[in-house]
Amino acid sequence: DTGVSQNPRHKITKRGQNVTFRCDPISEHNRLYWYRQTLGQGPEFLTYFQNEAQLEKSRLLSDRFSAERPKGSFSTLEIQRTEQGDSAMYLCASSWGGSYNEQFFGPGTRLTVL
Amino acid sequence: AQRVTQPEKLLSVFKGAPVELKCNYSYSGSPELFWYVQYSRQRLQLLLRHISRESIKGFTADLNKGETSFHLKKPFAQEEDSAMYYCALSPLNNNDMRFGAGTRLTVKP
Numbered sequence: 001d002t003g004v005s006q007n008p009r010h011k012i013t014k015r016g017q018n019v020t021f022r023c024d025p026i027s028e029h030n031r032l033y034w035y036r037q038t039l040g041q042g043p044e045f046l047t048y049f050q051n052e053a054q055l056e057k058s059r060l061l062s063d064r065f066s067a068e069r070p071k072g073s074f075s076t077l078e079i080q081r082t083e084q085g086d087s088a089m090y091l092c093a094s095s096w097g098g099s100y101n102e103q104f105f106g107p108g109t110r111l112t113v114l
Numbered sequence: 115a116q117r118v119t120q121p122e123k124l125l126s127v128f129k130g131a132p133v134e135l136k137c138n139y140s141y142s143g144s145p146e147l148f149w150y151v152q153y154s155r156q157r158l159q160l161l162l163r164h165i166s167r168e169s170i171k172g173f174t175a176d177l178n179k180g181e182t183s184f185h186l187k188k189p190f191a192q193e194e195d196s197a198m199y200y201c202a203l204s205p206l207n208n209n210d211m212r213f214g215a216g217t218r219l220t221v222k223p
Contacts, residue, residue: 003157033209042118042200042213043158056209091158100146100165100204103211105158 004106006092012112013082020078021109025094032075033103034067035091036060043091049075082113116141118203120214127191128222135186135217137175137201147184148202149175150213158200161186171195191221 005024013019025032030051035043046065048056051072061067064082069075079086089110093103117140127133139145149161162170164177164184175186184201201214 031209033211035213040123040215042202042216043211045210045212048209058210093158100163102160102163107157 004092004094004104006090006106006109008109009107010110010112012114014114015082015084017082018078018080019082019111020076021090021092021111023075023077023092023094023106025074025092026104029094029096029104030072031095031097032069033093033095034075034077035093037089037091037108038087046077079111082111084113087111087113116145116203116205116210116212118201118212118214120199120201120217122217123215124218124220126220126222129193130190133188133191133195133219133221135199135201135219137184137186137214139182139184139201139203141182141203141205143206145203145205147175147177148204148211149173149184149186150200150202152198152200154197161199191219193221193223195219196221 007022032049034046037043045058046061047067049069052069064080067077089108091108092106095101095103119138147164151161152158173188177184198216198218200216203212
């Protein structure tokens with residue numbers, strides 16, 4: 001296990017198209033997080049799973065965004081009808097246990113919406 | 115509302131000089147505070163957290179509840195410390211981790 005992995009690493013799409021990103025967490029981790037990072041900013045929390053349950057969602061997560069974590073393993077983040085403002089780095093992180101525990105980050109998926 | 119402020123976007127020091135990266139937060143309760151670091155072409159990783167009271171790579175951070183600050187310090191900076199540093203806050207019983215905008219530290223030879 002080499003850590004959290006994300007695919008694809010880069011995605012270029014046209015406005016209005018749907019995109020889906022995948023995150024594979026560290027295998028024994030029960031918690032999985034999605035963040036969005038735009039240029040010059042720190043990561044912004046989007047949503048969080050404990051096992052397969054999506055327990056928190058940020059108000060940043062509009063109805064065009066949906067995330068799943070079937071069977072509590074990998075997770076997908078889908079953006080429908082992409083907009084240019086969706087262009088960002090999408091980061092996934094995983095951890096074990098409580099909210100005070102270390103989160104291990106993936107390399108991110110860079111989305112560019114033309 | 116919870117917020118993390120890192121007032122310096124860029125910080126440059128010479129090798130061997132002391133360095134302090136500032137972090138101020140606003141939160142009404144008792145949060146846990148972290149420093150994450152991102153070295154060039156690497157992923158974001160934890161540097162240290164308040165609850166552990168550790169010194170990692172010579173860095174320490176002291177929580178000052180009166181000033182709501184969690185500044186990161188190192189007495190003698192090294193060139194390999196050059197990186198992007200993010201201060202983060204995790205509220206009690208909540209998983210909405212808030213990050214600051216980050217400070218890019220450059221340590222010159």
